[in-house]
Amino acid sequence: MRSNFVIPGEVVGTAEEFLPGEGTYVRGEHLRASTTGVIEVDAKNRSAKVLPRINAPVTLRNGDVVVGQITDLKESLAILRLAFKRGCEERPIHNSEALIHISRVKNSYVKDIRSVLGLRDIIKAKIIDDTPTIGLSIVDGDLGVVKAYCGRCATPLRIEGDRLVCPDCGQVESRKLSTDFGTGVIR
Numbered sequence: 001m002r003s004n005f006v007i008p009g010e011v012v013g014t015a016e017e018f019l020p021g022e023g024t025y026v027r028g029e030h031l032r033a034s035t036t037g038v039i040e041v042d043a044k045n046r047s048a049k050v051l052p053r054i055n056a057p058v059t060l061r062n063g064d065v066v067v068g069q070i071t072d073l074k075e076s077l078a079i080l081r082l083a084f085k086r087g088c089e090e091r092p093i094h095n096s097e098a099l100i101h102i103s104r105v106k107n108s109y110v111k112d113i114r115s116v117l118g119l120r121d122i123i124k125a126k127i128i129d130d131t132p133t134i135g136l137s138i139v140d141g142d143l144g145v146v147k148a149y150c151g152r153c154a155t156p157l158r159i160e161g162d163r164l165v166c167p168d169c170g171q172v173e174s175r176k177l178s179t180d181f182g183t184g185v186i187r
């Protein structure tokens, strides 16, 4: 299942490229999403819109793959707000808070979860605990960070060789990356 998903505030394209369609707004040079959904580009009219999700809530179970954004980080714990479940991109998640414990990040020892995850990062993860709180794992190779934001200036980071570099301020950071990182799609 592929999708070009965005969450509110994310860049859909440049205002030069696209006219703002439904579910988007223009701020500065960029067209941004006003809703969580999937980008649809109308090449003929050079416009882009974000199709919001329909209302029937999705249920979450062990083994499901989900995508969410990190809203808080402590030494041994990351807190996420879930955006959608893979295969159900257009449907909302009701109880959307989830946790990643430091022991569920890599096969090898991690001293501080903040060395492999960053605030605002978008994460693809597998549910390993569905009650009472949703617990996630990102140990597998296809799981982990799919979009990363600079810890200093919040600009999206880019891969240069095997490093993650901020194109704006030059900061170098490290993450536990998903193989989907930088592709804009969730496989």
Ligand SMILES: [Zn+2]
Pocket: 150, 151, 152, 153, 154, 155, 166, 167, 168, 169, 170, 171
């Ligand atoms: Zn930066």
